């Protein structure tokens with residue numbers, strides 16, 4: 001960790017859970033939502049949408065997840081819009097997860113790591129989503145880069161989209177994790193990374209997490225719900241709540257021993273309330289999720 005970052009991402013996440021609960025509001029400016037919000041489908045529209053969502057989340061929920069694709073659609077102007085939204089979210093003290101789903105060979109993915117996780121970068125976030133389908137090892141130096149700067153990352157393990165199951169349920173034939181499903185190997189690999197960090201303890205929350213959809217049956221993906229991995233609590237970014245059908249009240253049933261690390265991620269179910277209803281929608285979801293037994 002550098003001198004500028006005195007806490008780990010895991011510590012900041014744990015603090016956000018304690019102060020504001022587990023809701024993570026997605027910033028997903030779909031064209032249909034921009035229309036419903038009375039905004040243009042343009043870089044200016046996604047900027048205004050993002051800024052209004054940050055303002056609605058500020059002081060209510062603690063975690064924000066801008067979906068990069070909707071900004072990237074507008075090219076350089078879209079990235080400038082995202083930079084503005086991220087700056088406002090940083091100023092608001094939110095824990096920001098950049099949903100960029102980056103992945104590549106090691107030397108290239110390191111540059112993505114710098115783009116999203118370097119302190120002072122215009123796109124700086126607290127954690128970024130990473131795709132491990134060039135091999136979890138291809139992400140190793142980026143995870144180390146993140147940890148050294150007090151940042152985090154979420155590695156896709158079992159995603160909520162139905163077409164991912166065949167790939168993520170496949171059983172590894174070679175490697176030290178032979179016999180595990182792809183999804184379970186991502187979870188155990190990330191847990192092992194967290195456990196190897198100098199500050200690691202079984203009571204702490206790790207800085208590297210996984211993405212597991214709340215719409216799934218974890219046993220179908222070879223993930224053991226009964227016993228958590230050894231070491232720090234693994235953060236689990238869990239989309240699939242709200243518009244995709246999962247219910248926060250079922251979190252313990254869905255995730256079992258992994259529930260302690262779950263971030264309840266919702267986009268359309270909150271954003272659909274529109275510019276006049278979003279503050280109430282965020283408050284209602286925070287209240288509902290605040291009482292979760294994990």
Ligand SMILES: O=C(O)c1cc(=O)[nH]c(=O)n1[C@@H]1O[C@H](COP(=O)(O)O)[C@@H](O)[C@H]1O
Nearest residue numbers: 067159160161211213239243244266267268
């Ligand atoms: O990484 C994610 O956040 C993600 C992983 C996954 O397995 N499924 C999934 O829906 N997501 C993201 O979660 C958001 C879905 O939001 P909803 O509108 O709540 O369904 C989108 O930004 C997706 O890209």
